[in-house]
Amino acid sequence: MTALPGFRSGSAASRSVLTRLRRNWPAYLFLLPTLLLVGYFAYYPAYIAVTRAFTDWDGLNTPNFTGLDNFRRAVTDPVMGEATKNMGIWVVLGTLLALVMPLIVAELVFHLRGRRRQYAYRTLFVIPIVIPSLVLLLVWGDFYRSDGLLNQLLGAVGLGGLRHEWLGDPHTALYALIFLGFPYIDAFNFLLLYAGLQAIPEDVFDAAKIDGATGLRRVLRVDLPLLRPQLGLIAMLAIIGNVQYYISPLVLTSGGPGYATTVPALLMFQTARRDGDFGYAMAIAFLLMLLVVVLTLLSRLISRGNR
Amino acid sequence: MKRRTALTTALLLSSSALISMASAAPGSWRGTIYMAAADYTPNFPGVKNQLKVFQQIADEYEKKYPGIKIKFYEEPIPDTNTMIRVKAAAGELFDIYWAQSYNLNSTLPRGVATDLAPYFKQPNPYIPGNKAWQDVMDKAQLAESRTPQGQIYTLSGDKVVYTIFYNKNLFKKAGITKVPTTWPELIAASKKLKAAGIYPMHAVPAYPWWSRHFLSDLYSKDYAKLTGYDGLPGQSPLDEAVAIHKGILTPKDDRFMSWWPVFKQFTDTWPKDYLAADPGKNYDAFQDFVGQKEAMLYEGSYKVREMLDAGVKFPVGAFNFPRLSKAESRYATGVNTANAYAGTGGFQYAMSTPQSNKTMREKGKTEAVIDWMRFFGTPRNLQRLTAEQGTYAPTWPGTTVKLALSNFDAGAITAQLKLPERSIGAATATANLGWVDMQRIFGLYLSGNITLDQAKAQAQTVLDRAAQDYARKNKIDLSKY
Numbered sequence: 062m063t064a065l066p067g068f069r070s071g072s073a074a075s076r077s078v079l080t081r082l083r084r085n086w087p088a089y090l091f092l093l094p095t096l097l098l099v100g101y102f103a104y105y106p107a108y109i110a111v112t113r114a115f116t117d118w119d120g121l122n123t124p125n126f127t128g129l130d131n132f133r134r135a136v137t138d139p140v141m142g143e144a145t146k147n148m149g150i151w152v153v154l155g156t157l158l159a160l161v162m163p164l165i166v167a168e169l170v171f172h173l174r175g176r177r178r179q180y181a182y183r184t185l186f187v188i189p190i191v192i193p194s195l196v197l198l199l200v201w202g203d204f205y206r207s208d209g210l211l212n213q214l215l216g217a218v219g220l221g222g223l224r225h226e227w228l229g230d231p232h233t234a235l236y237a238l239i240f241l242g243f244p245y246i247d248a249f250n251f252l253l254l255y256a257g258l259q260a261i262p263e264d265v266f267d268a269a270k271i272d273g274a275t276g277l278r279r280v281l282r283v284d285l286p287l288l289r290p291q292l293g294l295i296a297m298l299a300i301i302g303n304v305q306y307y308i309s310p311l312v313l314t315s316g317g318p319g320y321a322t323t324v325p326a327l328l329m330f331q332t333a334r335r336d337g338d339f340g341y342a343m344a345i346a347f348l349l350m351l352l353v354v355v356l357t358l359l360s361r362l363i364s365r366g367n368r
Numbered sequence: 369m370k371r372r373t374a375l376t377t378a379l380l381l382s383s384s385a386l387i388s389m390a391s392a393a394p395g396s397w398r399g400t401i402y403m404a405a406a407d408y409t410p411n412f413p414g415v416k417n418q419l420k421v422f423q424q425i426a427d428e429y430e431k432k433y434p435g436i437k438i439k440f441y442e443e444p445i446p447d448t449n450t451m452i453r454v455k456a457a458a459g460e461l462f463d464i465y466w467a468q469s470y471n472l473n474s475t476l477p478r479g480v481a482t483d484l485a486p487y488f489k490q491p492n493p494y495i496p497g498n499k500a501w502q503d504v505m506d507k508a509q510l511a512e513s514r515t516p517q518g519q520i521y522t523l524s525g526d527k528v529v530y531t532i533f534y535n536k537n538l539f540k541k542a543g544i545t546k547v548p549t550t551w552p553e554l555i556a557a558s559k560k561l562k563a564a565g566i567y568p569m570h571a572v573p574a575y576p577w578w579s580r581h582f583l584s585d586l587y588s589k590d591y592a593k594l595t596g597y598d599g600l601p602g603q604s605p606l607d608e609a610v611a612i613h614k615g616i617l618t619p620k621d622d623r624f625m626s627w628w629p630v631f632k633q634f635t636d637t638w639p640k641d642y643l644a645a646d647p648g649k650n651y652d653a654f655q656d657f658v659g660q661k662e663a664m665l666y667e668g669s670y671k672v673r674e675m676l677d678a679g680v681k682f683p684v685g686a687f688n689f690p691r692l693s694k695a696e697s698r699y700a701t702g703v704n705t706a707n708a709y710a711g712t713g714g715f716q717y718a719m720s721t722p723q724s725n726k727t728m729r730e731k732g733k734t735e736a737v738i739d740w741m742r743f744f745g746t747p748r749n750l751q752r753l754t755a756e757q758g759t760y761a762p763t764w765p766g767t768t769v770k771l772a773l774s775n776f777d778a779g780a781i782t783a784q785l786k787l788p789e790r791s792i793g794a795a796t797a798t799a800n801l802g803w804v805d806m807q808r809i810f811g812l813y814l815s816g817n818i819t820l821d822q823a824k825a826q827a828q829t830v831l832d833r834a835a836q837d838y839a840r841k842n843k844i845d846l847s848k849y
Binding site for chain 2: 119120121122206207208226228229230231314315316317318319320334335336337338
């Protein structure tokens with residue numbers, strides 16, 4: 062039998078794998094414990110979530126297979142519908158916040174004259190990373206109270222008419238949670254974009270300058286196209302992060318008022334932890350997992366299309 | 369032949385004597401019994417006035433039965449239900465632990481606690497002359513903690529006394545000279561406080577707590593009917609589900625939500641921050657009371673100890689839920705419902721199962737643990753424990769309430785405790801009812817985000833679903849009642 066050019070026969074391929082295994086066995090041996098741990102702590106829970114999503118399970122006793130019941134419940138539950146809508150708003154606005162503010166600050170810091178100044182500002186924007194996020198949430202919870210800092214500031218600048226129960230009103234609660242954390246400079250995103258700007262060769266900037274691309278025009282025509290990989294990565298991580306996020310609604314509003322700040326991830330958490338309905342919670346987790354996979358694949362397709 | 373008969377009789381008699389002795393004694397098992405005693409934990413680290421009584425009771429037991437040790441878990445447990453789920457899944461739950469019977473009957477998995485009902489029917493050898501342990505218990509409390517199938521997962525013996533605490537200084541500052549005893553007086557006092565720049569209350573208005581006062585008044589004439597569907601005293605979740613199914617405890621009955629606008633008069637004087645929030649956020653209310661931002665606090669007697677621990681220096685008084693009159697609601701019956709809400713308290717202990725606690729598989733351990741429960745579960749020991757702890761009222765007949773309220777003007781609380789406990793509510797039939805779905809609707813209405821009619825429609829949906837869930841999960845035909 063003659064092998065086609067560019068193709069190897071099955072037995073040749075398996076021989077090659079075996080040869081590689083034999084030749085590199087120490088490396089594979091060292092990888093094995095890590096792979097086993099990843100398998101047990103990452104893949105096994107995912108497997109459990111997928112399989113238990115089709116059951117009525119209380120977290121302790123043997124699960125009862127219920128077929129698609131949990132999924133039927135999820136797609137017909139009006140609370141899940143409201144939560145999904147909230148998640149959509151959160152993903153869009155959250156992604157914009159994750160991109161725009163760090164980009165503006167990265168541009169400003171990058172174009173400061175003097176390395177020392179750049180270093181000082183960079184440090185200033187990164188230092189808040191050491192503050193535990195829960196502390197920030199609780200502080201912001203106090204800011205939003207009717208007698209909190211935000212309303213006091215509004216009163217002080219003559220905008221008392223805008224004073225509001227920010228977290229108590231279903232019309233503002235979701236936005237109050239999304240816009241929590243002014244000035245929204247995520248240190249990781251900021252450093253990623255800053256590093257991206259640093260990686261652009263000086264020649265490109267010089268050429269742009271000669272061509273008259275300065276200021277905002279340079280940002281739009283030169284920086285943004287060359288920062289596309291970083292922006293794509295941040296957008297992807299922001300979308301995934303916001304789909305899975307539920308900490309601030311959990312801590313500050315418990316998903317209320319009504320269901321105004323309930324998101325599917327919070328619903329999953331409450332369904333499991335508070336109601337003990339683990340089967341339904343796993344079904345919500347499975348749907349979220351599918352959504353994240355779809356979004357990831359979509360981003361891969363878009364980034365391939367850009368090449 | 370006669371000798372053989374006599375020998376056989378002697379053998380039978382001695383063996384039955386041995387059997388009866390074995391049922392009274394902890395048997396052959398020897399080891400350590402681990403107990404998470406919650407609010408009655410002795411020697412709890414960081415507590416100023418440490419409790420000793422449970423340790424004394426344990427010492428007495430250990431002295432009586434050398435070879436058995438009682439060890440109390442002395443770390444705080446911030447989230448009991450999660451602790452139970454996690455430890456049970458690992459098969460490492462405590463032998464005895466505090467848990468709400470409501471959770472054990474609904475949201476916690478079956479198999480985390482042993483059904484104690486058969487043991488309650490047996491004599492407790494540590495109570496002289498006792499024929500069945502349940503004879504010394506509170507009958508309504510027993511009935512309320514039963515599952516529809518008759519299981520009882522907790523040994524319950526005390527309750528929380530709920531009242532309206534108030535800051536005497538802030539009342540004085542607002543020019544209030546007399547504590548409110550009627551609803552109009554309460555509203556007038558709240559308006560005066562608000563005008564003086566003081567929050568009357570700043571809290572999440574908990575539906576299951578407040579509704580009990582109103583519903584117990586408005587439905588007082590139907591008390592026997594609404595608590596009698598299961599044939600047992602007190603309102604059980606089954607009674608509640610049947611009443612919902614029959615359209616009595618639902619907006620179909622005009623009484624059911626007629627009190628919402630009345631209550632809204634009160635919450636309209638509060639800041640709106642927490643009106644539509646989760647009751648879990650009520651810790652802010654306590655902080656505001658201690659910080660003298662708010663003048664009133666509707667809470668349980670356990671808060672007295674917390675106030676002392678928080679170093680409250682201002683004079684605190686308490687007054688009871690005001691009586692309603694026809695002026696507030698044409699359905700009002702004028703009954704004093706101050707004692708209508710009383711949650712089960714710290715003496716509420718469950719025993720793990722061989723499934724949730726591997727050590728319970730040891731031969732004879734279950735009997736030993738039950739024996740220890742029988743030992744501390746006597747009216748005498750309940751009296752000793754509650755008297756020392758001072759925040760819970762014992763419920764078993766013959767026990768007397770001794771709350772540690774020396775620094776407080778506690779006349780209202782002690783008067784309230786003398787009232788007969790007649791309580792009607794719609795909050796416990798299923799996991800989502802009361803604290804979750806009704807609370808959300810209640811909050812949205814009180815904060816002015818939905819109208820009463822919208823609230824009624826939503827409440828009807830929630831209640832219908834709750835009754836259906838209850839019937840489905842417990843395999844009960846509600847139409848039979």
